[in-house]
Amino acid sequence: MGQIIKGKPVADAISEALTKEVNDLKVKGITPKLTLVRVGANGSDLAYEKGALKKCEKIGIEAVVKELPADISQDKFIEELKKINADKTVNAIMVFRPFPKQLDESVIKYIIAPEKDVDCFSPVNVAKLMEKDMTGFAPCTPSAVIEILKHYKVPMKGKNAVIVGRSMVVGKPACMLLLNENATVTVCHSKTTDMPKVCSQADILVVGIGKAKMIDSKYVKDGAVVIDVGINVDESGKLCGDVDTEDCESKASMITPVPKGVGSVTSSILAQHIVKACKLQNNL
Structure with a gap:
């Protein structure tokens, strides 16, 4: 488990x-x-x-x-x-x-x-993210993904990371942040051929596609770390992610829940960015 x-x-x-x-x-x-x-x-x-x-x-x-x-x-x-x-x-x-x-x-x-x-709305901050300019601000949610991986001591350097979803809110910035940590990154989307095969080669699987419980165990490599960024409501009215957590738990080494996973870190990242902005503006 x-x-x-x-x-x-x-x-x-x-x-x-x-x-x-x-x-x-x-x-x-x-x-x-x-x-x-x-x-x-x-x-x-x-x-x-x-x-x-x-x-x-x-x-x-x-x-x-x-x-x-x-x-x-x-x-x-x-x-x-x-x-x-x-x-x-x-x-x-x-x-x-x-x-x-x-x-x-x-x-x-x-x-x-x-x-x-502080949430990467301006194209200037998007460009800074691409250039690894640390005076910029990445979006809070993908930044939370990286902080979770670091906190739980998940190695990223040289690892195969697969991101499901290519939005400007999660997928694309998560790709850049993982590249900045020296992971090898693949981005999957609605036009990807044989997505389960691509995902099942990931050491780190980050999912933000907006479809409730779409990712099941056939997408997950044995021992992979699965980060679920999705927030959906299931047929019984309960919050759930894009990952079928129960089905994937047996194969993943680590997996984030929904709720109480990535979402609970985003407001702390926002606060981190506010303090950073304040310091930069005061030349500290």
């Missing part, structure tokens, strides 16, 4: 280190500050927001929510975002996506200040 590797110990270790860093900043008269920008009141946004605010409060980061009406025009949204960009007291901005249809992400992503963009 594979070891179920939970996110909480990882999140706790990150939070503990950050609390000390924030205390040290406060001694210098600096308090890191996040503004969460939310359009409307989408349920998943509200759930993430609640967790992020709680995490920030625990660590000592100031966090505020800028709630904008669901029917806000693009010009008005950009005006509000520019105000937050210009606010010297704000170190970090996270904008909830996807947007309602009247807002064009391909325009707005060029407006957010890259140095405050």
Whole structure:
């Protein structure tokens, strides 16, 4: 039976280190500050927001929510975002996506200040991720994947890593982060031929495809480490991942659960990025 590797110990270790860093900043008269920008009141946004605010409060980061009406025009949204960009007291901005249809992400992503963009919305931070420029910010969820692997001492150097999914939210940035750890990376997607065969050669299998329990044991190599990034609701109304955990447990050496896996680390990564942004802006 594979070891179920939970996110909480990882999140706790990150939070503990950050609390000390924030205390040290406060001694210098600096308090890191996040503004969460939310359009409307989408349920998943509200759930993430609640967790992020709680995490920030625990660590000592100031966090505020800028709630904008669901029917806000693009010009008005950009005006509000520019105000937050210009606010010297704000170190970090996270904008909830996807947007309602009247807002064009391909325009707005060029407006957010890259140095405050702690979830890799700006193309500047995407480029920094590609170049391994450590002044940039990778998206929080794939960063959480790497932190889990490091915390549980999973070797990445020279290992075969397979990612299922090629989104800009998880798949593509996870690919770059694993390459930065010197893994050999393959990305699978809906057009991949014989996906079970490709996945079953992975030492590390990262799944973020958005299909409940799609990955079963035939996709998993004996002894592989399986990281499930998916969040779905199954037929009985329970949260589940993209991996059929029970079926894969017997083959995997380690496997993350859903819930209580990758998702529980993301708000700690967000906090880590806020502190990093604050330090960079204060030349620390």
